[in-house]
Amino acid sequence: MSVGRETRLSAWIERFAAHFAEEGIPLIGGRILGYLLVCQPTERTAAELSQELEASSGSISTNLKFLVNAGLVTKRTRRGRQAAQYRINEKRWVDLIQRKLDALVSVRELTEAGMRLMSGDPERAVRLRTVDDLYTWLATELPAVWERRPASSR
């Protein structure tokens, strides 16, 4: 008998989380994202996430707060003493990518500042100029491409 679907899914979630861990998102935060992208039903309580992902209630709370704050997860409260429900807000994934691109392009401000300090000594600036040219090109091209992204992602 083959490995069950759920086992393969949790392996996928783990890879997913590992990738974003390299980008600075805590492991448990990445697991929450991966899990909420594929779980059925789509909404989960903090307690369910804690059990399913085998993480402490504290970690779940901290990471949910972070993700809700980033807009990637939506919190839905209910009347009564019922637990709040969390679901992925996949429409906001664009923001994640945009932040990445912005970080890349923002280096240009640094190289520009450096070029200003080097003004008056062109010879000394040639190395920095090569780098500055690159980021200047990026800063003009990337936003243009970004604007042309499909309407479905807005």
Next chain:
Amino acid sequence: MSVGRETRLSAWIERFAAHFAEEGIPLIGGRILGYLLVCQPTERTAAELSQELEASSGSISTNLKFLVNAGLVTKRTRRGRQAAQYRINEKRWVDLIQRKLDALVSVRELTEAGMRLMSGDPERAVRLRTVDDLYTWLATELPAVWERRPASSR
């Protein structure tokens, strides 16, 4: 009297290093990069870097090895008991950026794998599909833009 040029330059180097520290490059490695981009003359020995950047010989050695390995710095050895000279290899800065873009685009492989696991349950896949579509779009657009980069950066 105003702040001297060298003081302002080291402040710039510090900002430069701080930016790349957020991207995972050790602080001292970033300082080396910033310094080698603007120092005059363009080549420096490890001992000079150690003194100028106030870092231990061990840290300088480790970081130079890392940067040389990444292609961003070139090591030039000389006969006699002379110390090797290091200089920035600014032409390879494109590689740094390419790695960044590749990392971004590579998420698509993850989302695709997830979509495959979800095949047979389209309803359950709708959230992941939104994210997958985004990365698929990125994976087609970014390489195309990258190819159009100016010849001066190749």
Next chain:
DNA sequence: CCGACTCTTCGGTCGGCACTGAAGCCACGA
């Protein structure tokens, strides 16, 4: 082979971040 100099390696230290779990807080119903 020796002495001088440079570079790398490596144990040790330090700081910071992720995570835990318990205690406290809050919201709600009774």
Next chain:
DNA sequence: TCGTGGCTTCAGTGCCGACCGAAGAGTCGG
């Protein structure tokens, strides 16, 4: 006002990576 249950906060722990500096390895001229 009290009790119940869920959520957040926070001190404590462990781990990992950056950094240091000394010791060792390598390299060359004499």
